[in-house]
Amino acid sequence: MADSSRFDFERVLAHKFPEKIYTYTERDVVIYALGVGACGRNPVDTDELKYAYHESGPQFIQVLPTFASLFSLGYVTDGSGVPGLPYDKRLLLHGQQYIEIYKPLPPKASLQNEVTLAGLHDKGKAAILELETKALLYRLSGDYNPLHSDPKMAQVAGFSRPILHGLCTLGFAVRAIIKCICKGDPHIVKNILGRFLLHVYPGETLITEMWLEGLRVLYQTKVKERNRTVLSGYVDLRGLTSSL
Template sequence: MAGASEFDPALLLSHKFPETTFSYSERDVAIYSLGVGACASDAVDADELKYVYHKDGQKYIKVLPTFAALLSLGSLTKGLDLPGLQYDPRLLLHGQQYIELYKPFSSSSHIHNKVTLAGLHDKGKAAILEIETKSYEKESGDLLCMNRTTAFLRGAGGFSKSSNPFSYSNYPANQVSSVKFPETQPFSVFEDRTQPSQALLYRLSGDYNPLHSDPMIAQVAGFSKPILHGLCTLGFAVRAIIKCICRGDPNAIKSIVGRFLLHVYPGETLFTEMWLDGLRVIYRTKVKERNRIVLSGYVDLNGLTPSL
């Protein structure tokens, strides 16, 4: 990427990201739930109807915990404001997502986001950027959730001015890369087929990156056709964990770690394997048709007894 060699990391490390706002309604919650596959195979699924409908007279629809990731979307979908660092947004890949949840989401809210740089790494042919977003309810001022988003900027590396590649992080390395999957059979497995139009539906939740909708852009990025959003795949996986282990209770989720390993094409079948380790659920999601692992990580529970 032109200009990478002239980039001064100190300039970005001292940069103050603008605070942002995010508002959502019950309609947005329902569209998101449909976007990550809720009620797709069974429109009257007893576990999932509550995410899109006032089931049994409930006053508000329920919110899936991965909805929290939408609050950090502005950093990626509107372009990263990176002083001095040039990159091609078409070549941006989502590497990891870490979410901490501090209280249940209401079905509509106004959110105030505080955004900071959590990490910057020069990988030679690419730069890795870690963005932290803390989200507060505007009315109460309560901290609602925190996201750490890792973006892989292909072509933006090579800016180190010494033989040692530049690397900065203001928090300990994420544990997701060192997760060891048990050799035993999974505690639970869940199979769910994405729809050919899944990415077109999911993008209505705010991620309009043409990589997921435009065939020409997808080819420029090296894919045969548009791919599914990584956060959509994460939504499918966590929804499977809630259904299979949390007795359908979305508030059982305390934190979520997801590492995006490979792309998914809309229409492929996702097969999520889950292992219990105390109050931690270790999981990995495969594409059945290609027998490839596309997502891995773990989910920590809130102390509620998992479904045995």
């Protein structure tokens, strides 16, 4: 990512990101849902059609909780970067994501977005930058990093071909948990943690295994073709339906 000897740690940790307004519409919500596989196997799936269509109008469409991961896009990949931290924004890889949901997201909103730098960890050849945020289909949700679309850039980063967005893999996993454990109700998701362990190539089959321990769902997602675990974490729930 960058030579750690060139980091100005004090400058990095003192950096204040500007507040931004994040505006999205029902169309953005639908594109995101389709991008993480909603209705992919069955276009009229009763558990998932609500993320793309509602008979009473788009204002009643429900929002997947992982949609919140889009709110901080651009803070470290736009042209301004982070002062004191030289890096190639095209080679950024996502290491971990945590989301806490206080109430269901509306299908259309303008949000005041505040992002703070939570920490910087020197990893030798790379560094881990932690961001704490408040407030070719998946790319349409706003992450246009060429690592996920440009074969030449993927090779520069050490991959044989473009890789899938880590947050897209997280969206697939949490959607599976909502369908299997939450009986299709996204509103009972309280918070989400995902650790990205290995890359995924577009077209590979994702298998999510899950275990329920009280109100916490432990999960891991594997790539079927390589039998490798690519994502693990947990989802905390507000409650469970009586049928579980």
